[in-house]
Amino acid sequence: MPTPMHSHLTDLAPSSSPRGGAASPALSPVPPAISVHGLRKSYSGVEAVRGIDLEVPVGEICALLGPNGAGKTTTVEILEGYRSRDAGRVEVLGCDPATERGRLKPRLGIVFQEAAVEPYLTVRETVAMYAHLYPGHRGVDEVIELVGLAHRRAERVVGLSGGQQRRLEMAIALVGDPDLLFLDEPTTGFDPAARHEAWEVVRALARLGKTVVLTTHYMDEAQYLADRVVVIVGGRVVAEGPPATLGLRQRAGARIRYRLPAQDTPPGELAAAPDADGFVEIHAEDPVALLHRLTGWALEHEQPLEGLEVIRPSLEDVYLELTRRGGGAST
Amino acid sequence: MSAAVLTLDQIRYVNKAFWRNPMRAFFTFAFPLMFLVIFTALLGNGVVHIGPRAVKESTYYVASMAAFGVITACFSNTAMMTTFNRDDGVLKRLDGAPLPRAIFFASRILHSIFVAFLLVGITAAFGHFAYGAQLATGMTLLRFLVMLLVGSASFCALGYAITAAIPNGDAAPPVVNFTIMPLLFLSGIFIPFGNGTPDWVQWVGRIFPVRHFAVALQAGFLGTPFRWDDVAAVAGWGLAGLVLSVRYFEWEPRR
Numbered sequence: 001m002p003t004p005m006h007s008h009l010t011d012l013a014p015s016s017s018p019r020g021g022a023a024s025p026a027l028s029p030v031p032p033a034i035s036v037h038g039l040r041k042s043y044s045g046v047e048a049v050r051g052i053d054l055e056v057p058v059g060e061i062c063a064l065l066g067p068n069g070a071g072k073t074t075t076v077e078i079l080e081g082y083r084s085r086d087a088g089r090v091e092v093l094g095c096d097p098a099t100e101r102g103r104l105k106p107r108l109g110i111v112f113q114e115a116a117v118e119p120y121l122t123v124r125e126t127v128a129m130y131a132h133l134y135p136g137h138r139g140v141d142e143v144i145e146l147v148g149l150a151h152r153r154a155e156r157v158v159g160l161s162g163g164q165q166r167r168l169e170m171a172i173a174l175v176g177d178p179d180l181l182f183l184d185e186p187t188t189g190f191d192p193a194a195r196h197e198a199w200e201v202v203r204a205l206a207r208l209g210k211t212v213v214l215t216t217h218y219m220d221e222a223q224y225l226a227d228r229v230v231v232i233v234g235g236r237v238v239a240e241g242p243p244a245t246l247g248l249r250q251r252a253g254a255r256i257r258y259r260l261p262a263q264d265t266p267p268g269e270l271a272a273a274p275d276a277d278g279f280v281e282i283h284a285e286d287p288v289a290l291l292h293r294l295t296g297w298a299l300e301h302e303q304p305l306e307g308l309e310v311i312r313p314s315l316e317d318v319y320l321e322l323t324r325r326g327g328g329a330s331t
Numbered sequence: 332m333s334a335a336v337l338t339l340d341q342i343r344y345v346n347k348a349f350w351r352n353p354m355r356a357f358f359t360f361a362f363p364l365m366f367l368v369i370f371t372a373l374l375g376n377g378v379v380h381i382g383p384r385a386v387k388e389s390t391y392y393v394a395s396m397a398a399f400g401v402i403t404a405c406f407s408n409t410a411m412m413t414t415f416n417r418d419d420g421v422l423k424r425l426d427g428a429p430l431p432r433a434i435f436f437a438s439r440i441l442h443s444i445f446v447a448f449l450l451v452g453i454t455a456a457f458g459h460f461a462y463g464a465q466l467a468t469g470m471t472l473l474r475f476l477v478m479l480l481v482g483s484a485s486f487c488a489l490g491y492a493i494t495a496a497i498p499n500g501d502a503a504p505p506v507v508n509f510t511i512m513p514l515l516f517l518s519g520i521f522i523p524f525g526n527g528t529p530d531w532v533q534w535v536g537r538i539f540p541v542r543h544f545a546v547a548l549q550a551g552f553l554g555t556p557f558r559w560d561d562v563a564a565v566a567g568w569g570l571a572g573l574v575l576s577v578r579y580f581e582w583e584p585r586r
């Protein structure tokens with residue numbers, strides 16, 4: 001049986017202290033973990049990043065969203081020191097990653113979108129090998145257990161499944177006890193249970209005051225984990241904010257949906273033409289008032305409103321709208 | 332960890348991975364022995380004249396194949412495995428961790444030296460029992476071991492250097508073989524030089540490190556004269572390789 005990833009969460013979180021700077025970055029005297037201004041990068045003439053500004057306070061979980069080719073990996077790898085930039089100011093943990101990468105490395109934990117480890121070492125050997133490179137590393141077995149690979153400890157990397165190899169990536173990222181984690185699509189290939197376990201691990205790290213920058217294509221992941229999401233389209237930031245209020249989502253109208261009763265039809269704006277299944281969907285700028293009138297009508301006429309629901313735009317709806325407006329970015 | 336401890340730690344993991352890669356371990360050790368058997372079977376009864384001396388061809392091949400084995404293990408294997416690792420992202424991953432580059436190269440070069448010593452030991456033992464070849468003793472043995480040390484480290488450094496000229500894993504075997512195979516032939520590894528060896532071939536031998544290395548190893552097996560120039564020539568190439576690798580080595584896959 002796989003060991004759940006969160007089995008050691010209690011060891012991780014010493015107290016229920018609030019998140020580092022996420023709550024009040026303005027009041028905090030701590031400089032931000034990441035600060036980026038006007039970042040630009042082209043690959044042989046093609047601009048992949050066209051002026052990104054980004055500030056991530058210490059202790060925040062920041063999610064970068066955006067279509068394939070939007071420039072997320074490029075941005076993250078510039079912050080890690082892997083790629084050079086053409087223009088812009090970049091500071092990561094007080095260092096310029098382009099010139100002070102050596103000082104930065106011991107403090108970073110990285111999950112790459114694409115990378116690998118020596119296939120002929122075992123899980124434990126691999127994590128131990130990486131642990132020895134960091135001055136203040138965490139316990140090897142503890143980290144292996146944390147990512148749910150305890151039962152595969154003695155297995156060679158070649159023998160791991162794709163998702164297990166991603167978990168190993170996560171273990172390597174964590175074992176150096178980094179202050180800042182870059183997770184480039186960290187849960188791609190995870191099964192649903194593993195994904196939730198990974199989320200708990202990331203949250204526990206943030207509670208310890210670690211800063212996390214992750215990219216993902218899973219809206220539920222961003223919704224659950226991120227203090228703030230940054231939507232990148234075509235190398236530019238098109239929106240940013242907490243997932244709950246991104247794109248003024250909380251104030252956008254809602255849709256009300258129910259099955260039209262067979263005998264009777266609510267009057268005027270309370271109804272619409274039903275679809276093939278007999279459901280109607282009406283748009284409401286003010287869903288509270290509309291719902292009140294609708295349910296009032298239903299009680300009065302003793303009509304059931306089967307399948308009644310109020311649908312708020314999801315993060316995914318907002319995201320799709322934003323990236324559609326951003327236009328042609330995924331080409 | 333101190334640099335020395337970290338280097339040993341790296342060597343430990345490099346070593347584990349080496350022996351668990353069946354292709355790598357097999358080609359490193361089986362290839363030179365196989366060639367030794369083939370060459371001696373085909374040509375082993377002849378006589379090679381080296382200066383005033385006449386040596387049995389089978390003994391000559393023990394020395395030659397020892398050199399061939401070291402070059403394959405240190406140069407060809409290093410270049411190919413490193414390119415494959417670069418393609419797969421193994422090097423990129425490692426580069427994300429605070430592993431000092433000096434320790435990365437030192438540990439891997441030291442491991443190659445260890446493999447080279449083992450390989451020459453096996454070849455010498457096999458050559459002794461199968462063909463009555465005899466390794467020198469005393470000072471000659473010591474000089475021989477110095478050449479082996481310098482040679483394996485140098486060819487390994489050259490292996491790292493040439494990865495900068497290899498675009499991807501698919502290109503690794505052709506590029507490596509194209510560089511080393513002609514040199515092996517033009518340095519008398521497979522076919523001993525005779526009186527009729529053209530001048531330009533002699534010059535190729537003088538310029539490139541392969542012949543210098545082979546001649547110095549022969550001194551250990553055949554009792555031919557040992558010259559420190561040979562060691563210096565190989566070391567010069569190795570140093571150049573090291574400088575080039577430090578300067579041009581790439582950690583990320585090319586695209």
Ligand SMILES: Nc1ncnc2c1ncn2[C@@H]1O[C@H](COP(=O)(O)OP(=O)(O)OP(=O)(O)O)[C@@H](O)[C@H]1O
Pocket residue numbers: 043044048066067068069070071072073074075113331586
């Ligand atoms: N090394 C490179 N050389 C040339 N072009 C590159 C390179 N890396 C990225 N690009 C290009 O830059 C653009 C941005 O790529 P990037 O990998 O940053 O996107 P991404 O947002 O991470 O996409 P995905 O969601 O698919 O991972 C793409 O058009 C890509 O083709």
Ligand SMILES: [Mg+2]
Pocket residue numbers: 072073074113184
């Ligand atoms: Mg990407």
